[in-house]
Amino acid sequence: GQQVMQIPQYQHVQEGEDFTTYCNSSTTLSNIQWYKQRPGGHPVFLIQLVKSGEVKKQKRLTFQFGEAKKNSSLHITATQTTDVGTYFCAGPKKTSYDKVIFGPGTSLSVIP
Amino acid sequence: ETGVTQSPTHLIKTRGQQVTLRCSSQSGHNTVSWYQQALGQGPQFIFQYYREEENGRGNFPPRFSGLQFPNYSSELNVNALELDDSALYLCASSAGTSGRTYEQYFGPGTRLTVT
Numbered sequence: 001g002q003q004v005m006q007i008p009q010y011q012h013v014q015e016g017e018d019f020t021t022y023c024n025s026s027t028t029l030s031n032i033q034w035y036k037q038r039p040g041g042h043p044v045f046l047i048q049l050v051k052s053g054e055v056k057k058q059k060r061l062t063f064q065f066g067e068a069k070k071n072s073s074l075h076i077t078a079t080q081t082t083d084v085g086t087y088f089c090a091g092p093k094k095t096s097y098d099k100v101i102f103g104p105g106t107s108l109s110v111i112p
Numbered sequence: 113e114t115g116v117t118q119s120p121t122h123l124i125k126t127r128g129q130q131v132t133l134r135c136s137s138q139s140g141h142n143t144v145s146w147y148q149q150a151l152g153q154g155p156q157f158i159f160q161y162y163r164e165e166e167n168g169r170g171n172f173p174p175r176f177s178g179l180q181f182p183n184y185s186s187e188l189n190v191n192a193l194e195l196d197d198s199a200l201y202l203c204a205s206s207a208g209t210s211g212r213t214y215e216q217y218f219g220p221g222t223r224l225t226v227t
Contacts, residue, residue, distance in 0.1 A: 033215060033216070035218075041220075042202060042218040042219065042220050042221050043155065043202070043204075043218045044218070045215045045216060045217060045218075048214075048215050088154050088155070090154075090155075099157055099160075099168045099169075099170060100145065100157055100216070101157060102147075102154035102155045102156070102157070103154055104153060104154045105153075105154050
């Protein structure tokens with residue numbers, strides 16, 4: 001079945017350093033969504049990318065969707081303590097738009 | 113806040129019992145998806161309801177069933193509870209149309225503990 005992988009599993013950075021998490025799907029996705037979950041909280045929608053090769057920015061966050069629509073990345077510039085949490089990528093298989101599969105997440109810790 | 117609410121917040125059940133979890137979707141949203149999230153893992157897709165019909169299902173046994181009502185609120189029912197069912201159950205609503213996947217807005221979740 002469809003699998004979505006994320007690396008790294010954990011990342012500890014000094015405040016001000018950059019952070020990148022990578023997402024890879026075993027199948028072509030119709031779109032990719034990114035969510036952030038704070039400790040003890042629930043996933044919060046960040047962004048959705050639909051087009052092959054698409055790049056979107058939200059302030060210090062940059063999201064990319066691969067040309068083959070099987071991988072994606074989230075890059076945070078100059079991390080802040082408010083960036084702490086687990087970042088999940090999620091996407092429906094191109095042929096099964098109704099089943100959104102989440103990756104295992106990358107847990108980000110920011111050391112002040 | 114997303115406007116998606118879930119009840120109850122916490123629940124403790126005994127193995128073999130049955131449980132019903134509830135979700136009220138965000139205003140204007142007609143699609144509800146349910147996820148199971150074990151500690152330290154990503155949400156696992158259980159199923160989705162679109163306009164009161166099941167619209168897709170993940171790898172969960174039939175003892176996981178659901179319902180969506182005309183106001184688009186939803187229930188998740190789990191029969192014959194097992195210890196491994198202990199998890200955070202999340203519902204997510206979205207403004208879907210058949211054939212499209214939109215961004216999902218999650219509720220706070222129900223923490224189910226099975227003893």
